[in-house]
Amino acid sequence: MYGQYCGLARASDVVGERWGLLIVRDLLVRDQRFGDLKRGLPRIPTNVLTKRLKTLEEAGVVERKLLTSPRNTVVYSLSEFGRDLEDIVLALGRWGAKLLGEADLDEIVTPESLVMALRSTYRPEAVGQTSASYELHVGDVVLHAIIDQGKLSVEPGEYRGAALTITAGPAIRAVMAGELTPAEAVESGAVALEGEVTLFDQFAATFRI
Amino acid sequence: MYGQYCGLARASDVVGERWGLLIVRDLLVRDQRFGDLKRGLPRIPTNVLTKRLKTLEEAGVVERKLLTSPRNTVVYSLSEFGRDLEDIVLALGRWGAKLLGEADLDEIVTPESLVMALRSTYRPEAVGQTSASYELHVGDVVLHAIIDQGKLSVEPGEYRGAALTITAGPAIRAVMAGELTPAEAVESGAVALEGEVTLFDQFAATFRI
DNA sequence: CTGGATCCCTCACGATACTG
DNA sequence: CAGTATCGTGAGGGATCCAG
Numbered sequence: 001m002y003g004q005y006c007g008l009a010r011a012s013d014v015v016g017e018r019w020g021l022l023i024v025r026d027l028l029v030r031d032q033r034f035g036d037l038k039r040g041l042p043r044i045p046t047n048v049l050t051k052r053l054k055t056l057e058e059a060g061v062v063e064r065k066l067l068t069s070p071r072n073t074v075v076y077s078l079s080e081f082g083r084d085l086e087d088i089v090l091a092l093g094r095w096g097a098k099l100l101g102e103a104d105l106d107e108i109v110t111p112e113s114l115v116m117a118l119r120s121t122y123r124p125e126a127v128g129q130t131s132a133s134y135e136l137h138v139g140d141v142v143l144h145a146i147i148d149q150g151k152l153s154v155e156p157g158e159y160r161g162a163a164l165t166i167t168a169g170p171a172i173r174a175v176m177a178g179e180l181t182p183a184e185a186v187e188s189g190a191v192a193l194e195g196e197v198t199l200f201d202q203f204a205a206t207f208r209i
Numbered sequence: 210m211y212g213q214y215c216g217l218a219r220a221s222d223v224v225g226e227r228w229g230l231l232i233v234r235d236l237l238v239r240d241q242r243f244g245d246l247k248r249g250l251p252r253i254p255t256n257v258l259t260k261r262l263k264t265l266e267e268a269g270v271v272e273r274k275l276l277t278s279p280r281n282t283v284v285y286s287l288s289e290f291g292r293d294l295e296d297i298v299l300a301l302g303r304w305g306a307k308l309l310g311e312a313d314l315d316e317i318v319t320p321e322s323l324v325m326a327l328r329s330t331y332r333p334e335a336v337g338q339t340s341a342s343y344e345l346h347v348g349d350v351v352l353h354a355i356i357d358q359g360k361l362s363v364e365p366g367e368y369r370g371a372a373l374t375i376t377a378g379p380a381i382r383a384v385m386a387g388e389l390t391p392a393e394a395v396e397s398g399a400v401a402l403e404g405e406v407t408l409f410d411q412f413a414a415t416f417r418i
Numbered sequence: 419c420t421g422g423a424t425c426c427c428t429c430a431c432g433a434t435a436c437t438g
Numbered sequence: 439c440a441g442t443a444t445c446g447t448g449a450g451g452g453a454t455c456c457a458g
Contacts, residue, residue, distance in 0.1 A: 003252040005312040005379055006322040007329065007418075008234055008298060011305025016225065018450070025217055034421050043212040045451050050422060059308065072458080073420065084304055089217060091297050096220025098290070099268065103214040113215035120216065170214055209216075227431075243440050254432050259441060283440070424455075431449085437442070 014059040015085065019044050021092070023052055024078070024085055026112040027062065029156065031077040040110045056082070090120040097121065097209045100177075103170040111141050111156035118145055118154045121176060121207045134203055135162035138172060147206070164199040167192040177209040223268040224294065228253050232261055233291065234298055235321040236271065238365065240286040249319045265291070299329040306330065306418045309386075312379040320350050320365035327354050327363045330385060330416045343412055344371035347381060356415070374403040375412065386418040 002009040015021055019041065026032055026040050037049060053076060056062035061082035065075045078085075093116055103109075114136070127147055135144045135158060144159030145152065166172070171190040174180040182204045185191040193200055211218040224230055228250065235241055235249050246258060262285060265271035270291035274284045287294075302325055312318075323345070336356055344353045344367060353368030354361065375381070380399040383389040391413045394400040402409055 002228070002231060002250075003316055004231070004250075004322055005309065005316040005318050005382075006231075006302070007304070007306030007309060007326060008230060008302040008322070009305070010308040011301045012227075012230055014305070014308065016227075016230065018221075018225075019211070021217060021221055021225065022211060022213070022215075035419085038421095041211075041213075043451085045453090046422065047424080048450060051449095071420095074422095081307070088297060088300050088304065091300070092220045093215070093217040095216070095293055095297065096218070096223070097216030099219040099223065100214065100216060107212055107214040109214050113213055113217070117216060173214075247440095252432085254434085255441065256443085257431065260430095280439095420458090422456085422458105425453085426451100428451075429449090430447105432447080433445090435442105435444080438440090 014055065014061060017052065017055070019048060019052055020056070021085075021089060023049070023056065024061070024082065025089055025093070025116050026110075027076060027078045027082070028086055028089060029112045029115050031065075031075050033073060033075055037076070040112050042108070061085070090116065093117065094120040094209075097173075097177075100173055100209075103173075109138050109141055109170065111143055114138060114141055115143050115154050115156055118143070118207055119152065121209055122152045122154075123206060123208050124150055124152070126205045126208070127202070132199060132202060132206075133159060133162045133164075134199070135159045135165040136172075137165070137167040138169065145207075162195065164193060164195040164197065164203065166200065166203065167194070173209065175204050176207050223264065223270060226261065226264070228257060228261055229265070230294075230298060230301070232258070232265065233270070233287070233294055234302070234325050235319075236285060236287045236291070237295055237298060238321045238324050240274075240284050242282060242284055246285070249321050251317070270294070299325065302326065303329040303418075306382075306386075309382055309418075312382075318347050318350055318379065320352055323347060323350055324352050324363050324365055327352070327416055328361065330418055331361045331363075332415060332417050333359055333361070335414045335417070336411070341408060341411060341415075342368060342371045342373075343408070344368045344374040345381075346374070346376040347378065354416075372405045373408040373412065375409065376401040376403070382418065384413050385416050 001013050057064055060079055063077045063079050065077055067073045067075055127150055129150050131148050133146045142158050143156045145154045168191040175185045182200045210222050266273055272286045272288050276282045276284055336359055338359050340357050342355045351367050352365045354363045377400040384394050391409045
């Protein structure tokens with residue numbers, strides 16, 4: 001399509017089209033059904049989603065699995081080749097995060113986007129070999145991050161027993177970008193804490209744009 | 210444009226549009242004038258190139274410089290922020306290289322694409338602390354790679370005094386992918402060597418898809 | 419209800435010609 | 439050389455509809 005015999009051109013063909021990498025992002029968090037993807041990417045037309053999934057499948061990035069367990073449904077899953085995109089998606093998300101200012105009013109945050117945001121901004125050197133656990137609420141989105149001896153796991157959903165529960169709006173980005181100190185964020189009411197509130201400083205140091 | 214408050218979505222806005230990353234690729238090799246970019250990307254319409262350059266400039270990825278030295282001309286150059294894309298472009302090119310089969314007849318190889326191909330497939334562990342220098346000819350494209358104590362430099366153009374000069378077609382990919390042994394490639398005439406021909410084995414081990 | 423297919427409209431892209 | 443102008447086409451956006 002670009003007329004170039006070049007790896008980057010081939011990659012652009014497969015995952016460089018509109019919506020392509022966002023679909024991969026969501027699949028990196030967990031397997032998804034068609035409707036899940038549509039819910040996570042509300043602005044994508046269904047015909048485009050269908051087309052992208054077909055392209056990705058033909059390129060060996062995505063696998064289409066038929067589930068018979070509850071009833072016949074389709075699940076989309078990344079192949080091993082597709083999973084190789086993880087570091088690239090994380091790096092590109094980290095790069096693009098520097099372009100994030102305030103959120104537009106019509107912009108949403110999804111569980112998948114936030115999970116990848118935390119995974120991409122994680123700084124192992126900030127935590128050393130310590131451990132911690134956070135439950136994060138941003139709007140309706142709930143996810144949790146567990147750091148076990150320096151190893152990070154971020155997943156969607158609640159985590160009972162999190163050491164610290166953080167409730168915030170998109171302003172959480174300002175904290176992660178260092179534009180707002182943790183103390184200021186709490187004071188202004190932009191962030192609410194529950195649990196070991198002193199851990200919030202560590203959170204802000206651990207996830208950094 | 211995607212309705213998501215997400216770093217990856219912002220990155221897709223800026224460099225994810227058609228031709229975007231290929232323009233960045235070419236600028237990673239060297240500063241380029243409008244005509245240089247057009248020559249390196251023959252299939253891009255000039256109005257699209259104009260638009261992309263404007264988008265990239267507004268995002269702070271590209272800087273537009275006015276040269277007065279020979280005469281008034283414009284040169285496009287990556288900003289520091291734009292240079293941060295280097296590892297991502299290399300990784301994505303490496304990933305996409307796995308999708309490269311035979312070249313289509315209408316596909317071209319440019320100096321920029323080949324330079325980045327070598328940079329992205331370089332395996333430092335294959336050379337250790339040794340040194341070597343290669344001049345590579347693929348079609349009309351000439352470039353050279355110099356490895357000095359394990360440190361790689363790949364640039365367009367000739368290099369007088371290269372230890373080994375390699376002349377090949379797109380089949381050089383098959384060697385780098387391990388589908389063709391260096392010996393087979395030479396025997397079949399797909400690759401011609403000049404200089405320290407025994408170095409070709411090392412070349413094939415050093416640049417690996 | 420899920421997993422799409424279809425329709426229609428718009429706009430971005432592609433090709434080419436032209437200008438300061 | 440560095441774009442701008444014009445115009446045709448195809449892909450994307452949005453809503454609705456349909457089959458299992």
